[in-house]
Amino acid sequence: MAMALPIGSEPQTTTLPAPQPPQSLRNPLPLSASQEAQVLSPEFAKCAQGRTFTVAWSCRVQQLAMNSCMIAHATKAEEDGAREDWFAGVMERKRKKEEESVAVEKRRVEIIELTRRQEEKEKAELELKKAQEEKNAIPKKSGWFGGR
Template sequence: MAAVPPPMPPSAPVPLPSSDASTMNSDEMLPMPSRNPIPLSASQEAQVRDIYYARVRRQCADEIKAFADCALGRTFSVPFACREPHRIMNSCMKSHATPSEYDAAREEWFAQRLQRQKEREKKARRKAEQEAFLREWWGLPEKDREVAQREMEKLKRGERIGGFPAANRPRIEEEASKR
């Protein structure tokens, strides 16, 4: 089982995986926005938690496998027959489920920003190609070029971190201009 590298220092850039997951390209680096907590949306926090749980499970894979092997083919007797493997598995997971591991998962999530953006762009291009094909196939009018261009520009914008501001909240610029 491979050891997980320790979290990087605050000023170090976070390496980003290239489009090929097996190789790392050192040219694609984004700095970690801040070591301070940046508010993420609920879905973004869920993605960070998924990475965190996967990292903890990866570190305790042997213990989890031992418990699963013990529990295989059992129903009511699992708590009694597999008490020791279960205790070992839980203690391993508790020892690795630390705030520093959560911070490392959060840094990994930030490191994957460019990869997620490329995947979104690829998916949107594919969708646009399919829509154009279907419009041609069924003889429907072409989509307005301005609308298509706005959609592509929207995709090129980076992932927003921290959610969206409230629509009815006064902006700082507006308050300054009123004075």
């Protein structure tokens, strides 16, 4: 059974949400809470790190500074620029990490090769030493009176 509308009210129509613009790959949204803290206020993020509910009074000065700065300067364009800078740094850090891992792998291969060469050298020296000892060894005389 349908309920009647109150007198003087009009039926409400539901509207579909406006289509969202496609997200930029260079500026993905939304950021995580820690990423937003890095973008918006490094000092507040440093102060808040490792704290839970004590952040409210421990980092009050940094929070007030961040809020006043945001009121004065934070525009959508500024936030987007800060995100761009942060993400540019992410790509640079990722590139450096990949370069370091390539250098580590290259060094690992060199060390394995040096170790293999050293083992081969030691094995060859040992075989040469055995051959030299066998060549220089005095043969034992055999027989009844040969050894005395």
